[in-house]
Amino acid sequence: MQRDHIPAEVKRAVLVEAGHRCAIPTCRATTTEIAHIDPWAKSNDNSFENLIALCPNCHTRFDQKKEIDQQSIRMYKQNLSILNNRYGEFERRLFEILAKSGERVFVVGVGGDILVANAVKDGFFEDKHVEGMWLEIVGDNGYQKKFPMSFTFWVTDAGVEFIRRYASGVDISS
Structure with missing residues (x-):
């Protein structure tokens, strides 16, 4: 199955959510990629809820090296929502x-x-x-x-x- 492109408005929303920075608070690098929280190959899900902005290094550490677990990535995504809705x-x-x-x-x-x-x-x-x-x-x-x-x-x-x-x-x- 060919991988669907992530719609531009969804990419934009994910990047804005993270302030165009890596979503991992101890990193916050400015070069970012869009990562799937649940792998696209398993979920076919390009929704805002399943995407997070990560720098290339953290993306590799999450997807390939498995140094960052999925539960942590989910927590970073949830925390972004709280931070963005409550704090300037x-x-x-x-x-x-x-x-x-x-x-x-x-x-x-x-x-x-x-x-x-x-x-x-x-x-x-x-x-x-x-x-x-x-x-x-x-x-x-x-x-x-x-x-x-x-x-x-x-x-x-x-x-x-x-x-x-x-x-x-x-x-x-x-």
């Missing part, structure tokens, strides 16, 4: 950086509190309210407002566990 691009990149560095404290600039708001709401980061530089606005009518120029966050124990689970490809839904 800044939060997702921050999770990746913190997974690699192991840091527990980070500082973000103006507006950074908004960029990590969902992770704060979920209890993964805590604003330490460290005093720093402020911008003070004073209007002619006596209006005054101070805005912080930076925010210092602590990665909570729950955040450390979430990031560890995310980076290792374990289910992050709980």
Whole structure:
């Protein structure tokens, strides 16, 4: 049986889901291929649900060398869905950086509190309210407002566990 081509809109959706990067969080290489989670030869399935973006190296490690098992690939796919529906691009990149560095404290600039708001709401980061530089606005009518120029966050124990689970490809839904 001749292998069907994956429709362009399905390829695009799979690549967008992974941010045009390898779906494996410890890799995230920018050169990607579309991989079948259930092999096409067995499933004849080119659906979005059966496809994942992997770099050529991870694709080979999954398909040929069997160094990455199918259950892990399924978990990476499931985790992408959760991450993309709950967290912004800044939060997702921050999770990746913190997974690699192991840091527990980070500082973000103006507006950074908004960029990590969902992770704060979920209890993964805590604003330490460290005093720093402020911008003070004073209007002619006596209006005054101070805005912080930076925010210092602590990665909570729950955040450390979430990031560890995310980076290792374990289910992050709980």
